[in-house]
Amino acid sequence: MHSPLALVRDPSADADTDATPRSAEPFDALEQLVGVNLARLRAERQLSLDALARASGVSRAMLAQIESARSVPSIKVLCKVAAALKVSVAAFLRRHATNGFEHLPAERSARIVSANGRYSVRPLSPDDESIAAEFHELRIAPLHTEAGIPRAPGTTVNLVVSDGTLEVSVHDQRQLLATGDAIVFDADQPHSLRNPGDTEARAFRVTLRSETPPRWEVPAAAATRDEVAREGVPG
Template identity: 35%
Template sequence: MSVDTMQDTSLQLGQTLKSKRQAMGWSLDRTAQETGVSKAMLGQIERGESSPTIATLWKIATGFNVALSEFTDPLDRQLDTELRQADQLRHQPAQDQMLVASLFPYDPALGYELFELTLLPGYERQSEPHAEGVTEAVIVIRGEMELLFDGQWHPMREGDAVRFAADRPHGYRNLGQTAAVFHNLIHYRHHRD
């Protein structure tokens, strides 16, 4: 990713965060309380001075009670039929070594969002529980990875699929020498506005 693209992504993310915060009528202090992300970090993100990790983006999305794709792909899409290509959508929205293609951003009528995620070699992230009732389905489409759910790491190979409760601790890692690519469908049980 070029420096210009990273700066554009940081600025877009900052604008999205600020507009959501203002729409809620929240100060930076209140936003820090709701998200568990420090006021200083939130200010840096809003000013485009910091590119957060995916884990930080999840904390922010959870604090606002919105889907992750509202920060990674905030464009409003109201089409019934839409052709999207992962190669054109794939980017690095955060500072960690995960590439994200938001294949279908969150749609409140359907209650889910679908990502293509790429874990670069050596990547590991343990995720805090998402909101109550959130489930994830993971389908490995290339490479090998490990997925943490039910308290243990499970090996996943190309073609393997699993659905798990994401309102519990879980994680993703790639201990191999090549990238691991998977589809991640995140379903929100409760209607989200």
């Protein structure tokens, strides 16, 4: 990835105590990602290096080194710069388009449909295995029940019904949801979704992965094989 901005190296810049110079080494992918995002965010706000240095308390020399991927910034430095730019520290680690967002047109979305055609899933976030959360649109035909695949320990689901009604079952517990209702449940347990109505139900689901996967986590490859073998749609 290359920045659309012209990044000029300052030969007189001194090394900062909160960063490690890397000028003699090849660009590291993560360092370059941080540098590109910092340069983009600064350009969007029409800030010079000097202006950002004054606002953040981080030296101009360090900012220049970070943007050109010649230094490894500390968390403390990134927090200062993020506060000055009014963004999250996570903004420096995004792999979306360099303009700061990624448009996902509905007509070009890859909707995954079950073998019987009565259940479909549409991803609403970029295809990135490293993300901690998955966002999907679900469509469930009338009177259809869709069994979910138990996910890795610690995984939770936040689901909201946008049209129709849904009954969510987790083990032997059942909860009926009307339009606008939401529910949060442990997705590492046996669960299912049932549409008890006579019209199609639609819901939006956010799946949050465990931050620290337990040692007994089911390998992703095995889970994928199970899903494909069942109906080819994510649970």
